[in-house]
Amino acid sequence: MSGTAGETAERVPPDRPALPEEIAELTDPGHREDPYPFLDRLRERSPYRPFDGLVVVGRHAQVSALLRDPAMSSARDRATLAPTPRGPRTRNFLHLDPPEHTRYRRLVAGAFARRQVAGLEPRIRGIAADLIGTAAEAGTLDVVEGLAYPLPLQVICELLGVPFEDRQLLQDWSGILSEALDPPLGAAPQGMTTEAARARAGFVTYFRKLIEERRAAPRDDLISHLVQVEEHGERLDDHDVLATCVLLLNAGHETTVNLIGNAVLALLRHPEQFARLRAAPGRTAPAVVEEVLRYDAPVQMTTRVAREEGAVGGAALHSGDTVLLLLGAANRDPEVYPDPGGFDIGRSPAAPHLSFAAGPHFCLGAGLARLEVAVALELFATLLVRPRLRPDGLAYRPNLNLRGPARLRIDMDDVRPGRVPGARSAAAEGRSHDS
């Protein structure tokens, strides 16, 4: 993620020179279906300075080292390229550097610890099973609309204590803000900044009200935890709570939806790998998740800003340079992965993929995302009889960074509702937060 909700979108400076061919090809919306040939070219040129202020890095070893390098800042407002002023009060910890970053991250990290996440499994199974179950009535399923979007959204809403009934509102704002996450490369669509600012204002008003309510009457949810939490005599003020809530809500579902979509698509396109999953769904699903993360990264890139003069791969880095880290390209680096464009759930890679980044900002929700997607794929493989992609079933999201299908329609012969492994009905567990 190169930015996140709660920010205003960067504008392309008017004096930006014409885009070099490599970048123009990558940003071309016509190439969303398969950006990998263009990413391969950028990786081969890495490190590459297309114009002053920007350095593009795509080799696995370079990306991995830079993500861990303390000379690389996550405070994007330091960049000479996109000097959009951002008040510190609107920044969330994705944009902070240690030690400030460490303090904020620690306050929420407990909620995403391994044991806490494992405890969510029955609930995640219940929600996923209910969602897939409704497909039985229709005989057809848009995987994005029917499963990939609502599953992580409902889970993060319940964790935070946000009424799921408000999902349409949240979905609209968050969709707009996710487009504003694209790095400052191509021409931004007209009106994006105003639209993103409006969406951000919507989130602010919405969460302010919830925060006030939880201060007055705390519940067993993350918002209540955040308003109450105290460390070394310090508390989070409402601005901090708000920025953290918006970060968690958006990061918690706008990425996972793409991982589910990319995974289902990869399985449908590689029947032999799908057969391996079907042979042992519970045991194999985690390996499928890891290979999809490598093969088709849901977050394709992130940025850092060089704090000082330095170097990468023999090329100079100047203070204030934006360093564009191509996570999706690094995951297909032939120096690390043999047959990098192949989808093979049995691989044991020499180095981990970088889809959750690395270093201090390593995705806080990685464990939760892995569990949600493993459960979704396990149930998908177990319950659906002969699922197949419709001829006109696939359309990609317009985003460059958050990569995944906007539509993924499949047909199936049947759904086996009686065979949900370990599922409890979401309705039966019914945790409503607006009662």
Ligand code: HEM
């Ligand atoms: C497949 C799903 C996901 C992917 C691919 C993903 C990817 C990423 C990446 C690449 C970063 C690092 C960004 C950077 O350093 O610039 C990140 C950070 C983060 N992610 Fe995720 N994420 C996913 C799911 C989630 C979920 C479910 C949550 C949970 C609420 C979450 C919460 C966060 C947070 C809070 C950060 C900021 C961490 C920090 O700055 O210390 N993510 N994620």
